[in-house]
Amino acid sequence: xxxxxxxxxxxMIQRGVQAIGRLDQDTTGLLLLTDDGxxxxxxxxxRKHVPKVYHVTTIDPVTPEQIxxxxxxxxxxxxxxxxxxxDVAILETHxxxxxxxxxxxxxxxxxxxxxxxxxxxxxxxxxxxxxxPELEDGEWVYLSEQQ
Numbered sequence: 001x002x003x004x005x006x007x008x009x010x011x012m013i014q015r016g017v018q019a020i021g022r023l024d025q026d027t028t029g030l031l032l033l034t035d036d037g038x039x040x041x042x043x044x045x046x047r048k049h050v051p052k053v054y055h056v057t058t059i060d061p062v063t064p065e066q067i068x069x070x071x072x073x074x075x076x077x078x079x080x081x082x083x084x085x086x087d088v089a090i091l092e093t094h095x096x097x098x099x100x101x102x103x104x105x106x107x108x109x110x111x112x113x114x115x116x117x118x119x120x121x122x123x124x125x126x127x128x129x130x131x132x133p134e135l136e137d138g139e140w141v142y143l144s145e146q147q
Contacts, residue, residue: 020034052102
């Protein structure tokens with residue numbers, strides 16, 4: 001599979017840009033890249049609890065009980081603690097939005113599985129206050145100073 005870095009001009013690779021977090025090969029949406037170590041640390045350190053908003057499409061219909069369980073928190077196999085989402089809401093029968101503040105391996109997929117459903121499509125819409133602008137798949141933009 002191609003890496004996201006294959007989409008970048010050579011000058012970006014030479015600058016040593018790194019991904020802030022990651023997206024699985026079957027997940028789409030916002031991925032930030034930077035060569036600023038302080039910025040990277042500010043968005044990825046577990047103590048910072050930077051919110052990440054996902055739109056999730058599920059195999060089975062989303063139920064109010066599943067929303068409640070995600071909000072209350074679920075246990076994940078081989079992880080310590082309980083993982084809860086905030087701002088969890090049903091968008092459509094098979095779609096929900098949820099915000100997580102941690103970032104463990106396949107967290108959203110595992111949380112959805114823990115409440116008895118399965119992810120069909122996963123889209124990261126927002127990291128911190130930065131919302132993904134309208135872009136085509138594989139397209140990227142530089143952030144402005146304000147962003």
